[in-house]
Amino acid sequence: MSLSIRWHERRAGPPQASSLPLGGKARSAKGAPVSTPDPALGFDSLPFRGRARVGAAAPERTPAPASTSPRIQKALPTWRIGFAAAATWLSLGLLTIYWPNQAVGFSDWAYTDEFGIAAIAIGALLLAVALLGPRAGRVARALRPAGPWLVALPVLFAIWEIATAKLALLPTPFFAPPQSLVETYIDDWRRLGESLLHSARLLAHGFVLGALAGFLTGVTIGWSRIAGYWVHPVLRFLGPVPASALLPLAFFFFPSSYAAAVFLIALATGFPVAVLTWSGVAGVNRNYYDVARTMGASERFLVLRVAIPAALPQVFVGLFMGLGAAFSVLVTAEMMGVKAGLGFYLSWAQGWASYSNMYAALIVMAVLCSGLITLLFKVRDRVLSWQKGTVKW
Template structure:
């Protein structure tokens, strides 16, 4: 019976119970005046602000945020997925080669491990100096942030390829290219998707950092602009939007992983 209980899937509503309880407590404290509305607006006010931000008539009145939510999210999403795609295109092949070839590992791994601890914020002055206040700087920071978890996890997946599989493939006459594409790469795919999920989370963090400083549009820019003018309701609505965008993009990646790795359980539900 215990084994059956552990194997059963929890209800999707279970994950909403704690957030709903926290929001309810937050709303009660806000309406009672325990929490200052200028610092932490009640959820009902944040929801109303988000609604105006999403569907309000843009270009009318003194509120510059009216009706700009979809455009703002698209700006950020485009930068995230451009940088993320570049990180995959570079990180996966390089990680496979580092995990497979000792010469490539000796040439690239020390450099990667030296650059990996440098935080994204430390790259901001370099990005602005090279790319200016443009999208290219934001995409560079996003791609850089996503690159390291992808390449490190891909390397680990390639190195963990069972030697018996490699020997068997060689005995059957497989070339080095066939070994990489038909043995090493499939074996590394679970680790690659794990690295991609980590990289995607960092990409959403990096886009906010980049948009606060390096560009003048997107969720990060609105976050800082709203804080500067004291619109904490917009700040919190922006934070919730970032969380939702990150969650949905992760769910899409997990769904792709389940389809690609149908032969092996992938990810956490």
């Protein structure tokens, strides 16, 4: 009987934990102690390697490390070139103020101290941005790409200032110091502003008319073989002629100098726009037309929705070329016949040997032309979004 009891104990295995008192010990068939889970700890379903004790604290979970957000931006490194730029601008200001100007037949260059104070203010601003570092925010991020230019500009201004106002190495009537430009912009801003508005209006009228005429001409000769047969030879014969060469004829046939200038600007703009639009329309893949025709497209649909959109990259190239040609004709027309505008201002300043006014007008011209080209690039990137960034300005 004892043998049967032992055999049943071996088959049944060790006693169950539920039948033991709290914190009790179970023994295996061989007499080895077996760890039992303690219901008070809440680990009934977990395996145990050691002995459970009543009242033992539950093991604490290690908190997961906080994930780094991708929005957290790295701190900007020290802007060393910013300190160099601040030092050069401060040096320019001190040089301008404390180095006396060379006598050139009159008392002194006006606005010398104001120019020096402005340079010192720029240097102080750059120094503050460099010291603040990442705390400067958007200002620091906007100025960092222009760091080398912020160092080069005050150096160029210093060389210009020394060669003109301080040592008078260059002839005074033809080369004025930087503060003379400040004097021109402060004292003659009204006349410069009126000239700028007149030139902008004249350029807008001529450029819009020329671009529209050139675009329609290019689409016509690019789509119609008959129109191309008659118009293309005329375009090849008269197009390469400089528009400024027709200035005497334009002033003779048109009732006013303003109308003649508009015609010349439109002529200079229309030729490159017409040629490149014609090239774009004629170079459209014929498979596009075949696919559209199989879907029942009309001739009008083919022109407006297939040919013109496909030719738009070439059209914008023509607009860029036409804008440059229009600006050159604008200045020539204003200097020769139109009694207003930046070209007329240049001619007037040269006649009075006021070269500082002439340099100021040239800077305004450069800003105007560059701004218009930048605006045209913005329009191009908006219209041709799939080609955005391929050509940069």
